Amino acid sequence: MLIIKDLHASVGDKPILKGINLEIKAGEVHAIMGPNGSGKSTLSNVLAGRENATVTSGSVLYQGKDLLALDVEERAREGVFLAFQYPVEIPGVGNVYLLKAALNAQRKHRGLPELDAMDFLALVKDKMKLMEMNETMLYRSVNEGFSGGEKKRNEILQMAVLEPRLAILDETDSGLDIDALKIVANGVNSLRAPDRSMILVTHYQRLLDYIKPDYVHVLAEGRIVRSGGPELAHELEKQGYAWIGDEPAGAGVKHGS
Amino acid sequence: MSAVIQHYQSEFERAAPLLPWRDATGWQAWRQSAWSRFAEQGFPSTRHEEWKYTSVAALEKLSLSCAPATPVSLEWASLKDRVVLPEACGRLVFVDGVFQPTLSRVDGLPAGLRMGALSGRSTQDSLKLQGLLEQGQARTPFTALNAAFVAEGAWVAAEAGVRMEEPLLILYVVTEGQRAMHLANAYEAAEGSAFSVVEQYLGMTDEPYLVNGVTSATLGEGAKISHVKIQQEGARAYHIAALQAVQKRSSQFNSHSFALSGALGRNDIEAVLAEPEAAVSMKGLYRVSGRELQDFHTTIRHDSPDCTSDECFKGVLNESGRAVFNGKIRVAPDAQHTLSQQSNHNLLLSDQAEVDTKPQLEIFADDVKCSHGATVGQLDEEQWFYLRSRGLAADHARALLIEAFALDILTGIERPVLRDALESLLRRTAHV
Ligand SMILES: Nc1ncnc2c1ncn2[C@@H]1O[C@H](COP(=O)(O)OP(=O)(O)OP(=O)(O)O)[C@@H](O)[C@H]1O
């Protein structure tokens, strides 16, 4: 599904990603943890195509294609979905309008007919139930005035509607109350499928209690310094990131929160 | 005498026998004095503070004809699709400045609400008009020129307590260039009355022409006028207009201006909050591209205590388009408890576009709440990325964001049919 090889990226002159290697197979869920500022969001953004970080070297293969050569919207239509750490508010653009335009752009790309208004609404309302979201949210502007937790739920709603092949969830759990976390986790789990892969960026074991990852990676200072199974997350929860610093691979890792 | 003044002098002489109410000495004297005022000043130059960024030098060079045109015939069917409210129950249509009774309809109006063409008024009634038009008159050379030549326009009058929700339409179509049309509109809402009027200017020629308008609105105690003005002038057209609203106690004036096309547009809009508890909402959207220029000079005069003003203008600037926003708020010494808000937001979509924005606050009272703010920015990169990351094409995402920025100006338009009509007009005419 996704093969990242020796990926380097900088913001301005500042190198942020310093040689990421990661392979994700279809159906797998990978968790990425790591201290603040280590580059997790930068990696997520680079995969989605944001241009504020520049890829300086390395490659990313997505379903056998050179992902980095695709435009942002092409990646999305090919099934890459990023749930943002900080979803932006877009006053004046209706939530439901965006959902429909996004879904139809993707369907068109795949050679499917556009959904008519009725079928589309039925689909969205169905997914909203899953996310336990109030239908009035559909008719508001994208994220405008949404609470932190509502924004995160809205991201997962979009994901549920778009049914991506590669979902990258950047700290979707932060800012959620316990009930909301369960709902979101539930929504995510319902999307787990043999042909769908996920990257979960998180700081907390809690999310991983609900969404069991196949692998856990620690990203520090722009490199993956440790990879393991779900047990790695438990270890991190107990001991923080300092102990990784004892290992050669993670030299110079800062304390995280 | 300069060649420019000479041209207009001879036009003045040529037009005189063709103008309405020409036999009334009250009009002759009035026009003559207006003409003298114009002849003294000539067209404003950019040395004039109020015209610093807006040069009318190219307009001056055009030898425009100022006499009323001979009527042309136009079919309603050929206009209908471009009209913002084709179903309006009251409408007045003017083609090349000439009233078109057959395209107009005024039969569906409630008792106590009347509208019509200025030229149809009796001499006696027309003299009362002078008083209204004079309000805004001595201010610019263009208003003086207007007074000298004014030949046609629309009037709407509501008697005390008469309230009409359905918006009325006043349509000015221009089919032929090389002319100057001097128009006047007079809106009068007596005590406790209310109406809503939409002025649409539709240029259907690419030849240069000038629309020079003066509009007066008078609002009695507790009255309400909602005024929407839409400029869709021709590519080489000049549109210059002055609007003044004078408001009595507890009246409400809502003004929405949409300057969507034309080579050069200049609007001077003034609201005078003459008595306590009057409120004005002044909104506007200007869109420029190519080498277009739109200039809004607004003035809100808080002359009385406890009045409210809410002003917001937005601009979308493409290519080498330019815009000017100058927003003056004057709070008189005894206008305590004034509440005033002003904002001007501009979206620059090209490196060549330019906007000059200036708030001008003159506050002489101490117990007031006045805020103002202006922004000039580009499209928000983060929002753009977000939309694209959901699969929307780059252009589509861009158009959506521009639209969202612009359509925001429609808030405050109460009638859904009007809001929807304006929304679809704005979408249809967006050049992205
Ligand atoms: N526009 C920018 N200018 C300068 N530095 C930047 C910019 N964007 C990101 N960075 C830096 O890049 C580094 C990585 O940031 P990133 O957001 O990827 O971290 P993160 O791992 O997601 O952190 P967190 O856990 O706090 O979300 C940080 O040091 C950040 O300050």
Ligand SMILES: [Mg+2]
């Ligand atoms: Mg982050």
